[in-house]
Amino acid sequence: MINLKRHTNIALGYFLIVGLLGVFLRLFFVTAIPANYRFIVHAHSHIALLGWVYIALATLIYKIYFAEAGKPAFYRRIFWFTNICILGMLCSFPFQGYALFSIIFSTLFLIASYFLAWFIFKNVPGHFKELASYKCIKAALWYMVFSSIGPWAIGGVMATLGKTSIWYKLSIYFYLHFQYNGWFILALIGVLFFLFERNKIRVPEQEFKRFFRLINGGIILSFFLSVLWTNPPFVFYILAAAGAVLQVLAFFKFFKILLASWKRLQFKLPPFTDMLLKICGILLVGKVLLQLLTAIPFFADLSFRYTDFVIGYLHWTFLGVISIGLFAFLKYFKLLKLPRPLFWIYFCGFVLSEVLIFYKGFSFWQRLPFLSQYASVLVGISALLPLSVGIVLINNIFSAEKRNFSG
Structure with missing residues (x-):
């Protein structure tokens, strides 16, 4: 039996890292930081797409098609191998960008994704296939x-x-x-x-x-x-x-x-x-x-x-x-578990950061006055995203532990 709630928490953990890296990238425009901006961008984008979204979608697909049909052993191996690749990218991209180790882990991830697709195509129960x-x-x-x-x-x-x-x-x-x-x-x-x-x-x-x-x-x-x-x-x-x-x-x-x-x-x-x-x-x-x-x-x-x-x-x-x-x-x-107040914090961070990002592009295009404290304001607003995701993650982890303890 696969604990899909744990897999969801792992995906949320990646989303938290993505949010923190996003805030870190904003800080480059506020103060001097002894790191390579492009390398951090690579880490940010790879963990966003291949950590949070990929793992969350894989979890949903397994829940839909295999929660009852089973086949956990092979899927579990694919899942953990995939996470090794993601962690490898997380530990290599910020320090070397596209180089030997990041390319190795990225390549292995692609191979793992092929196995995931093959596993789903081969094992989805027949009554789903015409839907x-x-x-x-x-x-x-x-x-x-x-x-x-x-x-x-x-x-x-x-x-x-x-x-x-x-x-x-x-x-x-x-x-x-x-x-x-x-x-x-x-x-x-x-x-x-x-x-x-x-x-x-x-x-x-x-x-x-x-x-x-x-x-x-x-x-x-x-x-x-x-x-x-x-x-x-x-x-x-x-x-x-x-x-x-x-x-x-x-x-x-x-x-x-x-x-x-x-x-x-x-x-x-x-x-x-x-x-x-x-x-x-x-x-x-x-x-x-x-x-x-x-x-x-x-x-x-x-x-x-x-x-x-x-x-x-x-x-x-x-x-x-x-x-x-x-x-x-x-x-x-x-x-x-997604409490409404935490979602609204996330949503406010999303909407306000979008307003600022589009405002910057529009102001440069139209040669309009530019907000002097733009970078600092964007850092503060962007921080709402990892703040909300982090609290949701902690809430989910402790809720699971509480259920396990009471059970």
Whole structure:
């Protein structure tokens, strides 16, 4: 028997580290720090995606498909090997950036992720395989595998063309795009559809098929939004615009499916979980619209010139859509205790930091007066995120220990 609450706490532990590293990065603009900024960025981003989100999603998928079916031994080996890789990256990236040990642990992590996908494909009970939820999660796992072409390519690009080559950035953008838009978002959608199926609420088959075709077309073609900053041939602008439009159409269909049955699901959800999912949905709409804007060459160039817009978008997706979605599902499956006051502290930290990040980009773009204490204020606001996550983690750990002791 696998203790999925412990796995959730491990994922939260990584999220706490990510938040602390984020505050540490903000401090570079306040005071002199004897560390390499880029190295810390590498650690921050890798632990965010591969620690918090990856482990949390793997935990949810195991809960959905294997809590009753079993198969714990092989999964446990994959899980702990994965954590060794994550800890290896955490202990190497801050001190050497992309170098021997960090590359070794990153490579081993990719191999571990392939084993996770193989394990799920091979062992999911047959009665799940025709359901909408599994089709989304299966596609999400394939996008996870597909995204790894980016990291594999980085080594070759660094060895031949160097970090200044556009192919270096394109390899990173390829990885991030298919992680965020393919693996993370589509997996969360799959978990949401599972809630419908678990509560005997039918997702219309034809409507789902249309959504599924649109979302996959949108995910693939919208990657070309990430190449517009290179001023590519005109055909790439057409492909990027097509991807952005398909994304909009897909999520229009997605919300249409949800609205048709949400009231029935709402009665089966705890009120707080219902609210978290609604917040997540609103943020998802914002994400899609921001992505649509970058199909316009003017805004694509703007986001390249003022990187705060890109950082704001990535944080909007990661801290907002993805993390709040994970909070909602982990809470629904009773893997996470999330008191409302702590969530509102987290949410305030998220919203206020987003306002400041977008404000910086907008003020530089429009040559507006800039807040003199911007960096210090951003440090204080950013600290709300690890503060709230840390208290949630401590609360979860002590709650589990209390249950074990009383039992």
